[in-house]
Amino acid sequence: MKETRINALVSPEGSLEVLSKQEVDRLKDKSEGGLYRLFRQCALAVLNTGIETDDCKTLMESHADFDIRLVPQPRGLKLELINAPAHAFVDGSMLRANREHLFSVLRDILYTSSIPRTADGFRRDDPEDITNLIFHILRNAGVLQAGRQPDTVVCWGGHSINRAEYDYSKVVGHELGLRGLSICTGCGPGAMKGPMKGATIGHAKQRVANGRYIGITEPAIIGAEAPNPIVNELVIMPDIEKRLEAFVRTGHGVIVFPGGVGTAEEILYLLGILLHPDNRDLPFPLVFTGRQENAEYFEMIDRFIRQALGEEAASKYDIIIDDPVRVAQTMKHGIDEVVTFRRAMQDAYYFNWMLNIDPVFQMPFEPTHESMRALELHQDQPAHLIAANLRKAFSGIVAGNVKEQGIRQIQQKGPFEISGDPQLLAPLEQMLEAFVTQNRMKLPGSVAYSPSYRIVQGAAA
Known part of the structure; x- marks a missing residue:
């Protein structure tokens, strides 16, 4: 039986309610240097909390139709989930733990990618850095x-x-x-x-x-x-x-x-x-x-x-x-x-x-x-x-x-x-x-x- 999928708009939970235009552009960027693929993969993983699998490749392939988009709002942002796993929701609302994890992913991916770009003199091969x-x-x-x-x-x-x-x-x-x-x-x-x-x-x-x-x-x-x-x-x-x-x-x-x-x-x-x-x-x-x-x-x-x-x-x-x-x-x-x-x-x-x-x-x-x-x-x-x-x-x-x-x-x-x-x-x-x-x-x-x-x-x- 095919797993049920859900489309939903999700508000921030726990962190990162505001993004810059540059951050939004990088998250939308599907090229090699962009963050879209990484963000999608990590988001899909946290939406599968509680599902026992240890094959990342199979997980990605079985949810090939899953998509995640950023929706700017006057007071912040929301995430639009398309064909998201239904088990991440109860009565149409995303489980709070999944929502926290989703925005933790967003927070860490953006922050990790921004430090090497903005930190003066940061070197990827320096132990102290x-x-x-x-x-x-x-x-x-x-x-x-x-x-x-x-x-x-x-x-x-x-x-x-x-x-x-x-x-x-x-x-x-x-x-x-x-x-x-x-x-x-x-x-x-x-x-x-x-x-x-x-x-x-x-x-x-x-x-x-x-x-x-x-x-x-x-x-x-x-x-x-x-x-x-x-x-x-x-x-x-x-x-x-x-x-x-x-x-x-x-x-x-x-x-x-x-x-x-x-x-x-x-x-x-x-x-x-x-x-x-x-x-x-x-x-x-x-x-x-x-x-x-x-x-x-x-x-x-x-x-x-x-x-x-x-x-x-x-x-x-x-x-x-x-x-x-x-x-x-x-x-x-x-x-x-x-x-x-x-x-x-x-x-x-x-x-x-x-x-x-x-x-x-x-x-x-x-x-x-x-x-x-x-x-x-x-x-x-x-x-x-x-x-x-x-x-x-x-x-x-x-x-x-x-x-x-x-x-x-x-x-x-x-x-x-x-x-x-x-x-x-x-x-x-x-x-x-x-x-x-x-x-x-x-x-x-x-x-x-x-x-x-x-x-x-x-x-x-």
Whole structure:
């Protein structure tokens, strides 16, 4: 049965009620340098909140007749939606969460595109300018709150998890909420939604009226992981690298639930940063957790980290199995240490300025068949650089699995080829095979997973 579509005029909710003529022109511009295609893609994603899909290409193709137009009004603007998904509405009115998310998309796309144009001397390849860009996007979105005590726990984990794993993430979120902690995730389903849902109940029991459920995403992934309806602060970062930096700059600690290649990418990103000599004394609580049935999964992750990055990397995290209370207590204690440290160092509570992020983690990596084959996957380099290159490998697999451009490349040229040191690639291949076997590459019910990668013999370039 064909899905019902709706035409509607939508008024702003939450932000950006007034646009300049130049901004309107850029949003209407369908050329390569215009913002129309990007805005349409992100808008369609947030209108599909609650729909479980992880194929951005299929989502776009199934809504080929969807259009979005700006309608100037004497007192501001409205958005005209044509052939919008009916599930984003109730009795003809758009759900408030969808409306907030829609205008968050508009706010962040315009702001992100305007800074490089208007900021004097802004350089896209300068580490300090990149961090400042992230700071300004977050501040413009209202995420950075100077008067608030540190309470933000970033939760990472798979969108493709089973019901029991989802329920466990929800229980952990409940324990965090009981301790007054807020949740920040990648904003999608699965382990990104569960902690938020649990925290809402914990906050309700403690009468926490200002609980935060922050979702940070980026245009290439939002179509595959539409914001879940609990997110009350949505931020669209320009790319995956800035999204990851936003997590570690604003979060005060990280909890990792079971996941697939996207979760492995996040783990390697954070460990690579924490292994940098400048960051070795910075407190940053990191906990891996899951049900008893996930113990073997985390043993595999731990084994891979020790083989690839060494024992120092393994000292950066705690593994806590089937004990949500202890997870929450560990995180609360870790955040207390962060508060003490930042107070002593006169560093901001709301943005981790002291964290030194090597430029290799900041420069956008564009996964192509050539760039994936050229990754320096060998152990004759510092551990934080091994982590950086492995992170890129996982990022490429994510792109091939769920991102529109990556999926098209795989369809046209076949799987990405990954080559390098056999001592590094053997455990990598073993872990990837486990992700496939455990159905962590695609959502349950999707078509059978066809690998977007191939491990090949030979030294890295």
